[in-house]
Amino acid sequence: MEIILKENVQGLGFKNEIVTVKDGYGRNFLIPTGKAVIASPSAKKILAENLKQQAHKLEKIKNDAIALAEKINAVEGVKIATKVSATGAIYGSITPLHIAEELAARGIEVDRKSIVLKDVKAIGSYTAVVKLHKEVSAEVAFEVVAEEA
Numbered sequence: 001m002e003i004i005l006k007e008n009v010q011g012l013g014f015k016n017e018i019v020t021v022k023d024g025y026g027r028n029f030l031i032p033t034g035k036a037v038i039a040s041p042s043a044k045k046i047l048a049e050n051l052k053q054q055a056h057k058l059e060k061i062k063n064d065a066i067a068l069a070e071k072i073n074a075v076e077g078v079k080i081a082t083k084v085s086a087t088g089a090i091y092g093s094i095t096p097l098h099i100a101e102e103l104a105a106r107g108i109e110v111d112r113k114s115i116v117l118k119d120v121k122a123i124g125s126y127t128a129v130v131k132l133h134k135e136v137s138a139e140v141a142f143e144v145v146a147e148e149a
Contacts, residue, residue: 002039003039004017005030009036071108072103079142089121090122094144125143
């Protein structure tokens, strides 16, 4: 089933993209929740006209995302302090929320849902990817350190 996404869907696609999904996923979840519409020929024509009119707006959004990515890539020395056991394993794990809070403390506002992070459950250096736009992403290098007692 071909559908047109009305908003960004994690792991599927971005707003105004035409994607193919299984019939049940489209019929039972995406369309009833308002995240997508069926990609009929008339809906595709309307989408093409809307995209043509929004081209300059989308260019500005992309340029803003590129500028934010440059700011994020320039960030250095991000350290996240957490409680650590005697073996070096941390209690819990580091989540995208921790990264978003650390960036916010440095004056860079990023939605935590746009941060992709592998499991961080030990002290060390890691990298998180921030997806700002479908064509723009930035990397944040950070270090997990033991919290001072």
